[in-house]
Amino acid sequence: MAVTAQDIDIGRTGSAGSGGEAANEDPALAALFKAYVVCATVWLLFGTAVGLLLAFKFGAPDFWAAKYLTFGRLRPIHTNDVFYGFASLGLVGTALYVTARSCGTRLYSTRLAWIGLWLFNIAALAGTIALDLGYNWGDLEYREWPWPIRLVFFIALLVTVWNLLATIARRSSHDIYLSNWYIIGGFLWTCVICLVAILPWYQKGLGQVAISGYFMHNAVGMWFTPLALGLFYYAIPKVLNRPIYSYALGVLAFWTNLIFYPMLGGHHFLFSPLPWWLQTTAIICSVGMLIPVLGGSANYLLTMRGRYHGRIESYPLAFLFIGVLGYLIGSTQGTVEALRSLQAMWHFTSFTVGHSHLTMYGFVTFAVWGGIYALLPLATGKNPGRLGVAMHFWLALVGVTIYVVALSIGGSIQGLDWIRGLPFIQSVMDMKPYYLWRGVGGILMFLSHIVFAWNVWRMTAGQPGNAPSPIMEPEGEVAA
Amino acid sequence: MNNMTRKMWAIFGGALALYVVIVLLIAVIPAIVESRIPPGPGVVPLTPLQEEGRQVFASNGCDYCHTQQVRPIPADKVFGRPSAPGDFAYQTPELLGSERTGPDLTNVGQAKPSDVWQYIHLYDPRAVVPESIMPNFKFLFRVVDQLPAGETAVPVPAAFAPKTGHVIPTQKAKALVAYLLSLKQATIPGYVPPAAATPAAAPAAAAGAAPAAAGGYAYDAGKGKSLFEANCSACHQSTGEGVPGAFPPLKGNAAVDNADPTLHLHTILHGASGVTIGGVKYTSVMPPFAGTLSDDDIANIANYERSSWGNHAKPVTADDVKALRASGK
Numbered sequence: 001m002a003v004t005a006q007d008i009d010i011g012r013t014g015s016a017g018s019g020g021e022a023a024n025e026d027p028a029l030a031a032l033f034k035a036y037v038v039c040a041t042v043w044l045l046f047g048t049a050v051g052l053l054l055a056f057k058f059g060a061p062d063f064w065a066a067k068y069l070t071f072g073r074l075r076p077i078h079t080n081d082v083f084y085g086f087a088s089l090g091l092v093g094t095a096l097y098v099t100a101r102s103c104g105t106r107l108y109s110t111r112l113a114w115i116g117l118w119l120f121n122i123a124a125l126a127g128t129i130a131l132d133l134g135y136n137w138g139d140l141e142y143r144e145w146p147w148p149i150r151l152v153f154f155i156a157l158l159v160t161v162w163n164l165l166a167t168i169a170r171r172s173s174h175d176i177y178l179s180n181w182y183i184i185g186g187f188l189w190t191c192v193i194c195l196v197a198i199l200p201w202y203q204k205g206l207g208q209v210a211i212s213g214y215f216m217h218n219a220v221g222m223w224f225t226p227l228a229l230g231l232f233y234y235a236i237p238k239v240l241n242r243p244i245y246s247y248a249l250g251v252l253a254f255w256t257n258l259i260f261y262p263m264l265g266g267h268h269f270l271f272s273p274l275p276w277w278l279q280t281t282a283i284i285c286s287v288g289m290l291i292p293v294l295g296g297s298a299n300y301l302l303t304m305r306g307r308y309h310g311r312i313e314s315y316p317l318a319f320l321f322i323g324v325l326g327y328l329i330g331s332t333q334g335t336v337e338a339l340r341s342l343q344a345m346w347h348f349t350s351f352t353v354g355h356s357h358l359t360m361y362g363f364v365t366f367a368v369w370g371g372i373y374a375l376l377p378l379a380t381g382k383n384p385g386r387l388g389v390a391m392h393f394w395l396a397l398v399g400v401t402i403y404v405v406a407l408s409i410g411g412s413i414q415g416l417d418w419i420r421g422l423p424f425i426q427s428v429m430d431m432k433p434y435y436l437w438r439g440v441g442g443i444l445m446f447l448s449h450i451v452f453a454w455n456v457w458r459m460t461a462g463q464p465g466n467a468p469s470p471i472m473e474p475e476g477e478v479a480a
Numbered sequence: 481m482n483n484m485t486r487k488m489w490a491i492f493g494g495a496l497a498l499y500v501v502i503v504l505l506i507a508v509i510p511a512i513v514e515s516r517i518p519p520g521p522g523v524v525p526l527t528p529l530q531e532e533g534r535q536v537f538a539s540n541g542c543d544y545c546h547t548q549q550v551r552p553i554p555a556d557k558v559f560g561r562p563s564a565p566g567d568f569a570y571q572t573p574e575l576l577g578s579e580r581t582g583p584d585l586t587n588v589g590q591a592k593p594s595d596v597w598q599y600i601h602l603y604d605p606r607a608v609v610p611e612s613i614m615p616n617f618k619f620l621f622r623v624v625d626q627l628p629a630g631e632t633a634v635p636v637p638a639a640f641a642p643k644t645g646h647v648i649p650t651q652k653a654k655a656l657v658a659y660l661l662s663l664k665q666a667t668i669p670g671y672v673p674p675a676a677a678t679p680a681a682a683p684a685a686a687a688g689a690a691p692a693a694a695g696g697y698a699y700d701a702g703k704g705k706s707l708f709e710a711n712c713s714a715c716h717q718s719t720g721e722g723v724p725g726a727f728p729p730l731k732g733n734a735a736v737d738n739a740d741p742t743l744h745l746h747t748i749l750h751g752a753s754g755v756t757i758g759g760v761k762y763t764s765v766m767p768p769f770a771g772t773l774s775d776d777d778i779a780n781i782a783n784y785e786r787s788s789w790g791n792h793a794k795p796v797t798a799d800d801v802k803a804l805r806a807s808g809k
Contacts, residue, residue, distance in 0.1 A: 058613060061605070067619040072541020134539035138573020165492070169485050176488060181495075188496045192503060202508055205568040207515030209576055214507035216578075222499075258495060262502045268578060271551035273565040278510055344553050348580040414580075418555040423709050424583045425611050 028110045029100055030379040034460045035114075036093025037372055039121055041449075041456045043085025048446050051078040055442045058435040068132050076131050076144045083142055083219075084153060085124040087360065090368035091227040092120065092160060095183045097375055098234040099164050102177040108166035112159050119156035123149050140208075141216040143197050154194040161187035178250045182230030185254065189222040189262075209274060210266075213282075217265035220360070225257070228327070228367040229296060232320065235374040236303050239317045241474045245302035253292040253299070260288035267338040270347065286338035289331060297328040307472070315389040316470040319370030322397060326362030333358065345419060350431065350438075351411025354404045361400050361445070369396075369452065374470045376459045384455035385465025392451040399444030402437055410434025520566025522666030526659070533659025536620075536652045538575065545614070546585045547577035548663070558710065560587040560665045561673060567665070582614055589664040590772070592714050596764035598657045599634040599649055600726055607640040608714065608723055620653035635726040635763060699795060704784030707777055711769065712785075720789035726764055728757040731789035741782065741796045745804050748778050775801040 057063060057071050065071075100107045107113060127145040130136075136144045143150060164187065168180055197215045237244050244250065266274060266282030301324060304317070333355055337346055346352065369392070377383045410431050417427040458465045526534060537543070552562035563586065568574060592598065597608060603621055605612040623645040627633055633646035641647060649657070709718065715727035722729035730736050734757070735743040751768035754761070769778065775798040782801075786793040 057615065061613045061615045065615040065618065070540055070617070070619070071615045072544055073539075075541050075544045136538050136541060138538050138575060139541055139543035139577070140573055141578065165488065168488055171484070174484060174487070176491060181491060184492050185495045188492060189499050192496070192499060196503060196507060202511040202515050204515040204572050205570065205574065206517055206565050207511040207513075208572055208574045209568065210511040210514050211507060212574065212576075214503070214511075218503075254495075258498060259502070262499060263506045266506070269549075269576070271553060271556075272549050272576065273563050273568070274514070275510065278506065281506065344551075344555065347551075348547055348578065350579075350581075352579065415555075418580075421554070421558065424558070425609065428582070428613055429611050 026100070026106055026379075029097060029107060032107070032110060032113050032117075033093055033097045033376065033379045035117055036089055036096070037376055037456055038460060039117065040086050040090035040093060040368070041453050043081050043089060043124060044449050045453055047078055047081030047086055048442075048449055050074050050081065052439075052442050052446050054078055055435070055439040059432075059439065072139075073132055073134065073136070076136060076139070077128050080127055080131065080142065080144060081124060082360070084120070084127065087224055087364055087368060089117070089120055089124075090372065091224065091231065091364075092116065094231050094235075094368070094371040094375060095164065095187075095227055096160075097379060098179050098231060098371075099167050099183060102179050102234055103168055103170070104172035105167060105170050108163050108170065112163040116156050116160040116163070119152055119159065123152040123156060126152070140212050142219050143215060147198050150194060150198055154191065154198070157187060157191050157194065161191065177234070178244070178247060178254075179230040179234040181251070181254050182226040182233065185258070186223055186226035186230065189226070189258075190219070193218050193222060206273060209269060209272065210278070213267075213269045213274065213278075214262075214265040216268060218262055221257075221261045221264075224360070224364045225261070225327075228323065228364050229253075231367055231371040232300055232324065235316070235371045236300055236320055236324075239314060239320065239374045239470055239472060240303065240307055241472055242303070245299050245305070249295050249299045253296040256288070256295070257292035260285040260292065264289060264338065267343070270338070270340060270343045283338050283340065286335045289335055293328060293331040293335075297324055300324040313468075314470065314472050315386075315393055315467070316370055316374035317472070318393055319366050319373055321370075323363055323367035323370050326358060326364075326366055330355065330359035330363050345415035346411060347415075349411035349414040350407045350434070351415065354407030354411060357400060357407070358404045362404070366396070372456070372459075376456075377467075377470055380459055382459050382462075382464035383467040383469065384458045386467040388451055388455045388458065388465060389467055392448050392455060395444050395448035395451065399441045399446075399448060401441070403441030403445065406434045406437035406441060410438075514565070517565045517569060519569035520564050520666060521669055523566055523569055524666075525570045526662060529655050530659045530662045532652075533655035533657065533662075534575075536656040537659055538573065540617070542585075543575045543577045545579060545581035546583065547580050548584065548586050549576040550584060550586050550665075556584070557673075559584040560590070561668070561671060563665075564668060582612075585660070585663055587663065587665050589661040591710075593661065593767040594715060594727075594764050595657050595661060596635060596726055597715055598660055599653065600636055600640075600723065602653060602656070603634060603636055603647060604640045607637050608717075608726075617653070620650055620656065621647050622650055623647055632763065637724045637726060639724075699783040700780055701784065701787075703777075704780035707773075707781045708784050711773070712781065715764070715766075720785070720791075725760065726762070728755070728760070728762055730785050731791065733757060733791075736785050737791040737793045739794045741786075741794065741800060742804065744782055744786070744793075745778065745796060745801055748773075748782060749801070749805055750809050770805060775799075775805065 053064070054071060054074055061071075067073075096107060096113055123145070126149045130146055130149060131144060135146050137146055138144070145153075161184065164180075164184060168176060168184065193215060197211065197219075203211050233244060233250060263285040264282045266278045267286055270279050270283070272279075300320075304321065304324075307317075336342060337352070337355060373384065373389060410433075413430050413434075414427045417430060418424075455465075550556045550559045550561065550563045556562070568576075592601075599621075601608050602617040604616045604618070605614040621634070623642050625645050627646050627648070631648045633648055636647050716722050716730050717727075720729060720731035735747065738744065747766065749768060749770040751766045753765040754763070756762070773781070778801045779796050779798040782796050785791065786795065
């Protein structure tokens with residue numbers, strides 16, 4: 001069965017043709033894809049501008065300390081907007097495109113997809129306003145929005161997954177391409193996650209802590225991870241003009257991710273009063289995650305085998321490559337962090353902030369960008385400028401590297417200070433240079449987002465740039 | 481087509497069903513069980529004012545930098561005993577937090593029991609903790625020319641106060657401080673901390689760190705210093721100079737730098753309020769330490785204070801403290 005599926009997909013990705021053709025094929029899909037990408041870009045600019053301001057406040061705590069600009073209100077606005085605004089919209093937009101294209105059909109309903117876009121945006125906007133006004137539901141990571149707003153997000157999910165399933169039901173071939181496994185899985189699981197997080201009956205005191213541990217990690221790993229992996233499975237073969245290395249490995253990673261990932265959330269509460277068995281289960285599953293992570297990463301990297309010299313020539317592939325590395329390194333780091341002895345040092349420190357940026361940025365965000373640079377030109381027939389994409393890539397890569405390295409070193413020092421029993425304020429003082437370097441990394445990252453916005457403009461409404469088609473020449477025809 | 485739809489439901493229905501089963505097992509069912517945990521001994525619900533303060537705490541995202549969970553590992557000992565399941569019975573939404581940019585607050589009502597300290601610290605954290613990077617919460621205060629009846633001005637040190645007028649807390653600030661002061665770990669009957677260590681009496685900071693002023697004083701200078709840092713320096717400051725107008729200095733303080741230790745030890749044991757020191761009247765209240773510190777600890781703290789910052793008073797012994805404790809208030 002795997003062989004058949006693989007064969008079918010070679011044909012499909014191979015027949016992609018030039019961007020212009022695709023745009024003519026399905027203008028409704030192209031318009032939709034554009035709208036999702038533009039909204040995601042706006043949220044990225046806003047969310048990371050807030051993030052940059054927050055980084056600055058670590059060095060200047062009295063700067064803009066007024067009620068609606070205080071750190072504690074902007075902090076969840078930053079995380080929720082990049083989470084629900086940028087990353088979710090970016091991945092839903094690419095998912096709509098990938099599903100329709102990989103099923104060789106049109107979307108079941110363009111209208112439903114537009115309604116979804118409105119609902120996602122309304123939720124993100126209402127959530128931002130609510131948080132700034134101080135309606136924060138207990139500072140619970142990623143579920144700070146008042147529950148009616150989270151319900152809007154939930155409805156947006158339902159509308160979208162309904163649309164996607166109906167699209168898959170009218171696919172042109174018998175097999176369901178692997179990307180769709182991950183995409184639909186991500187949507188269905190996230191519906192469950194949203195529901196579990198909203199229902200109140202089992203969320204009293206420590207019961208809510210159990211749900212928090214479950215939620216904050218599943219909302220990342222059962223939503224962004226599958227959607228980004230699904231995007232990889234489509235965009236990487238597409239850009240390389242060759243099939244995925246192993247379909248079977250992709251299926252194995254799918255099921256093992258499903259078994260191990262949901263249970264590892266408890267590792268956010270190691271040493272807490274949560275039951276010890278729950279914490280230990282979380283640690284074991286964190287180690288089990290090595291199977292899908294190594295399997296998945298190997299699959300992508302082997303698909304790229306022999307084409308690494310083409311990496312820099314093709315910036316979409318470079319973004320996807322960094323995304324795969326981010327997935328590999330970030331997830332492996334997560335496994336290591338979950339071990340009790342290391343958790344005792346790193347938990348509660350800035351190390352975890354570095355980890356979340358390595359994964360949400362190094363992996364998810366680079367995947368979104370790679371997907372957009374690989375697929376949006378195919379949909380609109382407009383390429384970005386070569387210089388613009390190069391600037392975006394290097395600013396973002398250097399920026400996030402500085403960011404993560406600074407916080408990893410700083411966070412380790414913080415943790416060691418506490419273990420040594422120094423007065424707490426010592427750890428605050430020791431972090432100073434690392435907070436500064438984090439800000440430097442953050443500035444580069446933000447600059448890259450401005451360049452990205454410019455590139456999106458050229459791929460959608462503006463004058464097209466001179467970058468070559470994201471689709472690389474088939475093997476053997478590329479000179480080194 | 482029918483066949484194709486069936487295949488779709490087989491894959492996705494299977495993935496969904498498996499996920500639901502896992503979620504029930506590792507999240508929902510444990511949460512149902514944990515939700516039923518009864519409050520621990522001495523754990524009481526918040527008053528309406530404290531509850532309001534908890535809302536202010538969450539609204540302004542305090543939890544993003546301050547945890548409220550003490551882990552059973554040495555690094556956390558300074559914040560109190562390890563958190564127990566019963567501690568959280570009345571805490572919904574939970575505020576355990578995931579980051580410690582600032583210190584854990586599980587026991588802040590015990591560690592920093594002065595409302596005056598809390599108000600000044602919220603108004604401008606750097607007035608009492610010079611190295612702090614916490615934002616100020618001036619928006620929780622008002623500056624008035626005339627003090628309204630029944631209000632007490634916050635004694636913000638001149639360098640940090642507005643040029644004119646009095647700083648008074650809003651209702652939100654009052655609620656927040658009431659909540660912060662309510663954060664005290666309930667004693668668990670029969671719980672003995674490992675190694676019976678007093679919080680922050682870290683042996684690591686021992687011997688070598690003895691201040692030069694200790695000179696000929698025969699006491700555990702390292703222990704005295706770390707106990708002082710843990711229990712006294714928030715108000716009296718590491719420099720011993722206090723906070724002008726809010727917390728009295730110990731440096732050159734007539735009660736501390738005095739051959740007769742009675743008033744000094746009495747104040748540590750039983751606290752003080754409304755005192756005038758060096759011509760300045762202090763409105764802040766000093767809590768008693770008789771219930772939380774041993775004779776030995778108090779003697780170490782007193783000797784550290786009596787021999788630091790230029791003070792040079794006669795050393796005391798644990799027996800002195802014991803005698804004074806026995807004589808009552």
